[in-house]
Amino acid sequence: MNAIVRYFAGIFKGLKTLATGMKVTGYYFSHARKEIITQQYPENRDTLQMFERFRGIVTMPHDENNEHRCTGCSACEVACPNGSIEILWQRLEDPETGKKKKTIDKFVYHYSMCTLCNLCILACPTDAIKMDQTFEYAVYDRKELTFILNKPGSKVRADVKE
Amino acid sequence: MFAINLYDFSGTVNSIHQWLNARLTPGWATAAEWAIIGISLILFVAISVIILVYVERKVAAFFQLRIGPNRVGKWGLLQTIADFLKLLMKEHITSKNADKFLFNLAPFIMVTAVFLGLGAIPFAKGLQIFDINIGLFYIAAASSVGVFGILLGGWAGNNKYSLIGALRSGAQVVSYELSIMLSLLTMVVFTGSLQLSQIIASQQDGWWIFKGHLPAWIAFIIFMIAGTAETNRGPFDLAEAESELTAGFHTEYSGIKFAMFFLAEYVSLFIIAAVGATVFFGGWMPFHIDDWAAFNRIMDYIPPIVWFFGKVAMLIGIIMWFKWTFPRLRIDQLLVLEWKYLLPLNLMNLILVSFIVLMGWYF
Amino acid sequence: MELVKQQRDTASDLKTQEYFVNMGPQHPSTHGVLRLVLGLDGEIITKVEPHIGYIHRSIEKMCEHDNYRQIVHLTDRMDYLSAHINNEAVCLAVENALEIEVPERARVIRTIFAELTRLASHQLWWGVMGMDLGALTAFLYGFRDREMINDIFEETCGARLTMNYNVPGGVMFDLHPNFHKRVKEFIAHFKTKLPEYDDLLSNNVIFRQRTEGVGILSKEDAISYGVTGPTARASGVSCDVRKLHPYSAYDRVDFKEILMEEGDSFARYKARVLEMWESLSIVEQLIDNIPEGDFQAPTKAVIKLPKGEYYQRVETARGELGVYIVSDGGKSPYRLKFRSPGFSNLFVLEKLAVGSKIADLVAIMSTIDIVVPDIDR
Structure with missing residues (x-):
């Protein structure tokens, strides 16, 4: 039972x-x-607000005079674990003093190798680089992911000391 | 020419019959009627499967806090058509050591079985392909042929996953056939006939789910469980068992042959829901309450075909709800559920119903 | 009687053949690129042989060339679901070697983050467990709740999964001003959702049958195989590093170590679900008591560990993670070895799965909760 x-x-x-x-x-x-929690991504692109600390890509801000803050000290290159940053520098003659001065020629950044670990930003003594919030970097060729961060003809800002 | 009466299709059907006979010899007229039936059946299946797949995806999405298809067409309405076109254009891949004949035969067996099953479903008053006196039995027999397709498909693909899936499905369908038949038999004791038109006619004054009270409810629950198992849907989708056997018996299928398995699954879902609606919910009979004449008249305004598809949609919705809630059973648990629970309960229920009918204790 | 005997004889003449199935490396329930060679007799498993190494990236070797700051971000990629805890392990090892006093604030922040990481990992595991057993809807519910934690992480450290929030000496940034608000919102939200987890799976009769009595791991086996984490605690092995060797701020919070006796799949499941409650309570205790102060201790620009050997263990969501550093006094380790929980936990599979069915294997794999990159490194 x-x-x-x-x-x-x-x-x-x-x-x-x-x-x-x-x-x-x-x-x-x-x-x-x-x-429903799904966000419809490409449609909401206009309203999509990334967090301010979001690590999307490394950029180098330039001001209105096409000047940046990078002295080419290579601290970021050393700090980078993946070799995503290559700094090609040159010695240019200063027109005023006539002395040769070391400046950056190209700040080469390989986005394809970057893990966005933020160590380069921490290493930079002059706050020349920062993380940007953009993230749409899908391309057909890996070569297109190599960026030169300093704009052509840009200079170091005068007030930045090494 | 053929006035379509939504309330009774027999007039329309008869006028087509007479029109064809007046113009053709009787043999050709019959052939033409067959062709019309065949084409309308294929069209019906194509449309209903497209709708069902869309509905299933939307329903699943809403259960899962998603939006579901929304890119192709308004609310993604054309998504299934796009997917179907994609499947049509895909390459037919047959693995090297597959048994080619059986491999290609299996999807056709599946599709044939479900088409046979559709033959006896009464869609509305007078809208039934053939009304034989063992209609219920016939549907069960025809739809169980589909398991051959699964078994052959699983065997012929020369894949161990598909073989396991096929064998599971064999054990499953053979066992659950029993329950589904017994639960229908319970209702047949009430209706007194296996003929589907008679079954519906017996529900003129109330659906069996209400008239048969407790035993009818037990039979209905068993029917829903066994029906879900019969159609190989979750939580009884052991033959596919995505997380265990990748795709089960149709692992090796691609393109349109895969689509045929898909189609068969959804049509058999429709058949199960249609049989359930017919036996328990009065098929195309409107909902009536005994002495509310005004209410009954309003109900009568709704065409029977709407009643039928409404009930079918409700049952399909419940089966989908099962699928998107429960985890999958294991094969031995599946058989335990059938032989230790559903079968004894069914037999007890059958005795109970026989007793009730003998004593006349139903409305 | 004669007939029965005859039939029995014929049956014994029939030969069945054992066959092998390759489950993986591409398979829906191997959680990545794990390959299991299964010996099967019908549906019964006679042999399980895990083949690993499909996602080996030689993280340990890479560590020998990176300096101590750079190593941290590599550990994100081991057990990606406990990224923060992995980071913490390396940082703690370095800090202990250098005898750096980590500020209180950093320690509490680390603990909160570690518990949130554990919650996120368990939520994902819960969803995946449902999916493996065929309840696809559970998967999406788990992910919904995990999304809130990911947002908290993203706001404070800028990344959702591979956070790299720890640096030797503390944490990388201070907390975001919204952090408190978001964490409190999450706690309130998740406290209403956790009972739903029980309704949907834990109490479900099908789920209970699929997991109860399946893959029983005895206490002795758990110890001899080196199983750790919730998998071992479900067999009654007390092995919670947070309790036994408290690090960061675990010595000042009040929490239970979840111990079960049964050792079956359901016990492992239940242990994790209960651990979610414990983690919630730890976060709740700490969120209002974050001390003010620095979030990072000053460290030298180039970190050099004194010559010697250092070991640090932490409790990740999967078990005990050990970091063993051999230093020759240089700026990168001479040798670095991770004792990953997934590796030891995986190989107990053979003990658990033999004799059960394929469907059971899936349930067992789910409850062991492996992350393949953690095994292969």
């Missing part, structure tokens, strides 16, 4: 647990309008 009771009790308990599960999913189904 006990076995029979247990048999039926088992069936009812089982059905009850199934019903509780269906209640949960049923709630989300009937409240789908409120509960």
